[in-house]
Amino acid sequence: MSQMFCSARSLLRIAAAATALFPLSVYAEWGLNLPPPSTSVASRILDLHNAIMIVCLIIFVIVFGVMFYSLYAHRKSRGHEAHQFSHNSKLEVVWTIIPFLILVGLAIPSTATLLYMEDTTDSDLTIKITGYQWKWQYEYLDHDISFFSNLSTPRAQIENREPKGEHYLLEVDKPMVIPSNRKVRYLITSNDVIHAWWIPKFGVKKDAIPGYINEFWANVDSPGTYRGQCAELCGKDHGFMPIVAEVLSPEDFDAWVEENKPKQVASAADMTAAGAEPAAGPAASAEDVNREWTMDELMEHGKTVYFQCIACHGPDGNGIPPHFPPLTGSEITVGPLDAHIDIVMNGKANTTMQAFKVQLSDVDIASVITYERNALGNSVGDLVQPSEIAARR
Amino acid sequence: MSAAHTEAHDHHDHRPSGIMRWLTTTNHKDIGTMYLIFSLTMFFVGGIMALAIRAELFQPGLQVVNPELFNSLTTLHALIMIFGAIMPGFVGFANWLIPMMIGAPDMALPRMNNWSFWILPFAFALLLGSLFTVGGGPASGWTLYAPLSVQGGAGVDMTILSIHMMGISSVLGAINIIVTIMNMRAPGMNLMKMPLFVWTWLITAFLLIAAMPVLAGAVTMLLTDRHFGTAFFDPAGGGDPVLFQHIFWFFGHPEVYILILPAFGIISQIVPTFSRKPLFGYDSMVFATAGIAFLSFIVWAHHMFTVGMPLAGELFFMYATMLIAVPTGVKVFNWVATMWRGSITLETPMLFALAVVFLFTIGGLSGLMLAIVPADFQYHDTYFVVAHFHYVLFSGSIMAMMGATYYWLPKWTGRMYSEGLGKTHFWLTTIFFNVTFFPQHFLGLAGMPRRIPDYSVQFTEFNIISSIGAFGLGLAQLLFVYIIIQAVRGKNEKATAQVWEGADGLEWTVDSPPPYHTFETPPTVK
Numbered sequence: 054m055s056q057m058f059c060s061a062r063s064l065l066r067i068a069a070a071a072t073a074l075f076p077l078s079v080y081a082e083w084g085l086n087l088p089p090p091s092t093s094v095a096s097r098i099l100d101l102h103n104a105i106m107i108v109c110l111i112i113f114v115i116v117f118g119v120m121f122y123s124l125y126a127h128r129k130s131r132g133h134e135a136h137q138f139s140h141n142s143k144l145e146v147v148w149t150i151i152p153f154l155i156l157v158g159l160a161i162p163s164t165a166t167l168l169y170m171e172d173t174t175d176s177d178l179t180i181k182i183t184g185y186q187w188k189w190q191y192e193y194l195d196h197d198i199s200f201f202s203n204l205s206t207p208r209a210q211i212e213n214r215e216p217k218g219e220h221y222l223l224e225v226d227k228p229m230v231i232p233s234n235r236k237v238r239y240l241i242t243s244n245d246v247i248h249a250w251w252i253p254k255f256g257v258k259k260d261a262i263p264g265y266i267n268e269f270w271a272n273v274d275s276p277g278t279y280r281g282q283c284a285e286l287c288g289k290d291h292g293f294m295p296i297v298a299e300v301l302s303p304e305d306f307d308a309w310v311e312e313n314k315p316k317q318v319a320s321a322a323d324m325t326a327a328g329a330e331p332a333a334g335p336a337a338s339a340e341d342v343n344r345e346w347t348m349d350e351l352m353e354h355g356k357t358v359y360f361q362c363i364a365c366h367g368p369d370g371n372g373i374p375p376h377f378p379p380l381t382g383s384e385i386t387v388g389p390l391d392a393h394i395d396i397v398m399n400g401k402a403n404t405t406m407q408a409f410k411v412q413l414s415d416v417d418i419a420s421v422i423t424y425e426r427n428a429l430g431n432s433v434g435d436l437v438q439p440s441e442i443a444a445r446r
Numbered sequence: 447m448s449a450a451h452t453e454a455h456d457h458h459d460h461r462p463s464g465i466m467r468w469l470t471t472t473n474h475k476d477i478g479t480m481y482l483i484f485s486l487t488m489f490f491v492g493g494i495m496a497l498a499i500r501a502e503l504f505q506p507g508l509q510v511v512n513p514e515l516f517n518s519l520t521t522l523h524a525l526i527m528i529f530g531a532i533m534p535g536f537v538g539f540a541n542w543l544i545p546m547m548i549g550a551p552d553m554a555l556p557r558m559n560n561w562s563f564w565i566l567p568f569a570f571a572l573l574l575g576s577l578f579t580v581g582g583g584p585a586s587g588w589t590l591y592a593p594l595s596v597q598g599g600a601g602v603d604m605t606i607l608s609i610h611m612m613g614i615s616s617v618l619g620a621i622n623i624i625v626t627i628m629n630m631r632a633p634g635m636n637l638m639k640m641p642l643f644v645w646t647w648l649i650t651a652f653l654l655i656a657a658m659p660v661l662a663g664a665v666t667m668l669l670t671d672r673h674f675g676t677a678f679f680d681p682a683g684g685g686d687p688v689l690f691q692h693i694f695w696f697f698g699h700p701e702v703y704i705l706i707l708p709a710f711g712i713i714s715q716i717v718p719t720f721s722r723k724p725l726f727g728y729d730s731m732v733f734a735t736a737g738i739a740f741l742s743f744i745v746w747a748h749h750m751f752t753v754g755m756p757l758a759g760e761l762f763f764m765y766a767t768m769l770i771a772v773p774t775g776v777k778v779f780n781w782v783a784t785m786w787r788g789s790i791t792l793e794t795p796m797l798f799a800l801a802v803v804f805l806f807t808i809g810g811l812s813g814l815m816l817a818i819v820p821a822d823f824q825y826h827d828t829y830f831v832v833a834h835f836h837y838v839l840f841s842g843s844i845m846a847m848m849g850a851t852y853y854w855l856p857k858w859t860g861r862m863y864s865e866g867l868g869k870t871h872f873w874l875t876t877i878f879f880n881v882t883f884f885p886q887h888f889l890g891l892a893g894m895p896r897r898i899p900d901y902s903v904q905f906t907e908f909n910i911i912s913s914i915g916a917f918g919l920g921l922a923q924l925l926f927v928y929i930i931i932q933a934v935r936g937k938n939e940k941a942t943a944q945v946w947e948g949a950d951g952l953e954w955t956v957d958s959p960p961p962y963h964t965f966e967t968p969p970t971v972k
Binding site: 083087101112117123130135137138140159219221223245246249251258260263282286288293373376404405 | 506517581685722782785814895900
């Protein structure tokens with residue numbers, strides 16, 4: 054008896070030690086069900102989910118109630134003799150028909166919800182989402198706004214060198230901004246492999262597939278920040294491409310649109326030049342592109358832009374051969390400048406190296422190329438001016 | 447008499463000894479044994495990978511493996527468990543038991559039987575070898591979705607070749623099983639008298655022949671897309687990435703039933719024995735199995751509700767998938783009715799069978815939830831799905847095979863296993879299985895996607911619990927190996943021919959262990 058207490062006490066001690074080791078209370082959310090819905094779609098799904106849950110639980114309890122009663126009452130050790138029956142047609146018909154009727158009962162509300170979800174008509178705003186390895190692009194088709202959204206959690210947190218923040222892996226540099234109480238229609242596609250866009254509280258999940266444009270809609274009840282993740286395995290950094298939606302009141306959203314609209318009205322000549330390729334890259338001001346940059350300025354800016362390259366080429370330029378080649382001492386980074394500019398601007402076919410001319414401004418591209426040639430263990434000594442990049446667009 | 451009889455046969459056979467016996471054997475019992483040992487080995491290889499995955503997921507942040515290796519581990523864990531542990535395991539049981547259950551002397555095509563086994567070690571050497579290539583193993587998930595699978599290195603090509611070899615092995619095995627059952631039944635053993643294990647395997651074998659070539663086609667198209675300039679799955683060349691998913695799941699869903707129907711057969715053998723009653727509703731069991739097999743071919747797209755199918759397609763696949771609950775329900779009701787008013791004892795095989803019925807039903811009900819399209823939009827590609835398929839595959843297929851091992855091991859080795867250790871193994875497995883996988887339902891609902899090496903901090907607690915369970919589950923299986931070795935080494939109590947009081951069937955009429963050749967003169971079945 055005392056031994057039992059002893060072991061119980063030592064168990065408690067182990068449990069206490071374990072708790073100290075993993076401070077559970079820091080994180081504890083212990084969510085057992087779908088998160089609280091913030092769209093009408095999500096709340097219909099939650100109702101449906103709860104209803105099926107209850108039906109399943111009732112069936113489960115009845116069936117296994119019978120089984121456990123039988124295990125208790127019809128035991129050989131209780132002297133129960135086996136009754137040698139093996140058929141009962143009436144019973145068999147009944148337990149085929151009843152489940153069928155239950156299924157019909159479940160199918161009706163499911164069908165109604167699905168019809169509701171698939172109706173993308175009468176939307177107030179359309180946003181095109183494009184999945185890239187491993188980031189999202191948002192294009193506001195009605196407002197001519199377009200930007201990329203990258204993971205903003207520092208590598209140091211991922212590699213356990215710094216404590217993890219509250220929104221670890223669920224934070225981005227530029228969130229998607231949408232108005233509340235407006236039906237927003239989303240068109241979704243991909244630039245490379247299949248991704249899936251998902252915010253649990255919106256109740257929508259849709260695959261981003263190259264060559265396809267899928268659509269879905271969401272109408273968010275109230276302003277706030279909503280988080281989700283890519284839900285389809287898309288390669289190495291699948292776990293590192295979060296989705297953040299910043300929901301503003303309709304008035305705030307209009308103000309945001311005004312602020313972020315392209316400032317300069319493009320001349321007719323520019324429009325023709327851009328042609329069918331509207332994505333000429335994020336704009337840097339003409340002044341910045343045309344002035345002469347010093348080596349120090351380019352290097353300083355390049356270091357911040359290089360953050361986007363770390364996922365594949367590593368913080369020190371070592372890469373992860375063979376799919377993600379090193380930049381330190383590579384043919385590209387210490388070889389002819391021309392090839393280096395070409396690969397950064399146009400990407401490399403059938404690899405994860407993307408055409409960054411659509412993602413980065415002239416200043417960004419010039420800076421990052423200069424940085425790659427004169428840091429990461431390289432010291433070529435040359436530099437690229439943003440104007441040269443502009444000339445090659 | 448039995449010893450002299452066996453010796454005479456050995457002489458008659460000119461059976462080589464040592465390694466040559468195993469390389470050249472055409473005996474269904476030898477081949478069955480090799481399949482089972484292979485399956486158990488692969489179970490541990492895949493299990494170690496699972497433990498590496500759970501170790502990485504023990505806490506947020508990257509600690510144990512990098513994301514590329516993590517993706518290779520999830521991919522290989524699935525391929526190895528499905529094609530290396532579960533399928534060969536069931537084929538092992540089929541080889542040992544089908545001839546003995548139908549009163550046949552051996553399988554119909556013994557040399558092909560040998561070949562279908564010996565392809566497997568090479569196929570898996572190739573698959574595991576991919577880990578050591580430059581660029582690592584396949585990292586696109588076992589589903590190998592294009593275009594992601596087009597990106598990988600030589601490891602993907604080795605995987606494709608290895609899948610071809612596994613496919614050939616499975617199809618040959620399936621042909622053998624069909625031919626044996628159709629042609630070699632003892633006089634009087636008509637189809638509707640066959641033990642249910644034989645029935646479920648007959649239907650499984652047809653599924654294999656129909657499904658495996660489809661997978662072979664899909665991976666071949668992948669191979670030509672990768673190396674020979676075709677564009678089946680590349681939209682830039684007029685191809686379609688979703689086409690891959692349709693073809694894959696046209697194989698993949700029947701595959702799910704290939705992995706579970708023989709388990710249903712096993713449960714239908716064990717439950718009557720320990721209830722000391724005939725199986726309730728034999729005919730409806732056969733029809734339910736056939737019904738499930740038929741439905742398995744028209745529900746494939748429920749794996750891909752989020753790809754943006756037309757509304758009519760989503761509705762059709764939802765309704766068809768929900769229908770599967772009817773025949774599956776019939777099976778569960780029949781098992782419960784078999785126990786009803788029986789004379790039940792709870793030896794280890796029965797405990798495993800009960801756990802399978804109970805836990806598989808949890809997986810079946812979560813499967814019904816996944817069929818509901820709007821709800822599936824929330825569950826799809828989350829840990830809810832991971833929990834669901836481990837409830838049907840681990841506590842369905844794997845635990846059924848464990849129960850089957852305890853059930854037939856005395857017949858095969860002539861020795862009883864240690865009942866106390868067997869029950870300990872059962873309780874450890876059942877408890878740690880639930881500790882591992884039940885919390886994953888909550889993780890999925892809370893929004894944790896599957897196949898991620900790192901997660902946001904809100905998911906920490908349930909992941910810690912799940913990882914602790916996984917290590918307990920893994921360690922408990924060492925006990926399983928110890929129990930088997932103990933029985934094989936012949937130190938335990940001798941088993942009678944009947945072994946279990948309530949057992950019924952031809953395999954219980956021969957000695958334990960059975961002679962090297964059984965039923966050379968067919969028995970007559972009344």
